[in-house]
Amino acid sequence: MDLIANAYEYLRPGGPVMIPLIVTSLWMWALIVERALYFRRIDRHDVNLKQAVEMLSDRQLPEGSRGLRTRIVATFLKERTGNRRVDRRVLDLCAMRHRPLLTRYLSVIAVLAAVAPLFGLLGTVTGMITTFDVIAIFGTGNAKAMAGGISEALITTQSGLLVAIPGLFMSAFLIRRANRLESRLDELVMSLKRNL
Numbered sequence: 001m002d003l004i005a006n007a008y009e010y011l012r013p014g015g016p017v018m019i020p021l022i023v024t025s026l027w028m029w030a031l032i033v034e035r036a037l038y039f040r041r042i043d044r045h046d047v048n049l050k051q052a053v054e055m056l057s058d059r060q061l062p063e064g065s066r067g068l069r070t071r072i073v074a075t076f077l078k079e080r081t082g083n084r085r086v087d088r089r090v091l092d093l094c095a096m097r098h099r100p101l102l103t104r105y106l107s108v109i110a111v112l113a114a115v116a117p118l119f120g121l122l123g124t125v126t127g128m129i130t131t132f133d134v135i136a137i138f139g140t141g142n143a144k145a146m147a148g149g150i151s152e153a154l155i156t157t158q159s160g161l162l163v164a165i166p167g168l169f170m171s172a173f174l175i176r177r178a179n180r181l182e183s184r185l186d187e188l189v190m191s192l193k194r195n196l
Contacts, residue, residue, distance in 0.1 A: 043181070056077070113170075
């Protein structure tokens with residue numbers, strides 16, 4: 001309970017700009033966690049390339065494996081026709097269906113991470129406007145009245161950067177992971193085509 005009260009006391013001086021900044025942060029981290037769990041799920045307990053090729057001839061899927069290669073081979077085995085030329089296209093189609101799942105939400109995460117400092121900048125501007133309004137009314141002699149606007153400006157800037165920096169780092173990390181999985185997908189398709 002103290003943690004929530006402390007967080008509220010820290011964020012309250014940031015003003016109304018803190019609301020979209022918090023929503024952006026929560027949305028971004030929900031997508032980051034979803035992607036991290038998805039990548040872990042399709043990478044964990046996956047078969048290697050040799051096993052995937054063997055699955056093609058045995059037509060048996062290993063127990064408990066739900067990795068990327070297993071999913072591609074399972075989908076292909078359901079849809080294969082027996083005609084080598086058609087099966088190559090079916091294999092391409094199976095890979096094409098799985099490819100967008102690898103990059104899903106990655107651009108949204110990058111955009112949300114890039115938007116966070118802009119919300120911080122907006123808070124900086126609104127805080128400085130508040131400060132100048134106080135100066136226009138009371139002059140520079142009332143430091144306590146000016147502190148509210150300066151506090152709003154600094155807290156929103158800091159919060160925007162605190163959301164953006166780890167968000168950009170995680171976005172780059174997840175994009176690299178998706179690229180590795182896409183390379184693995186291409187490698188699998190080429191290997192399976194050679195063994196059709």
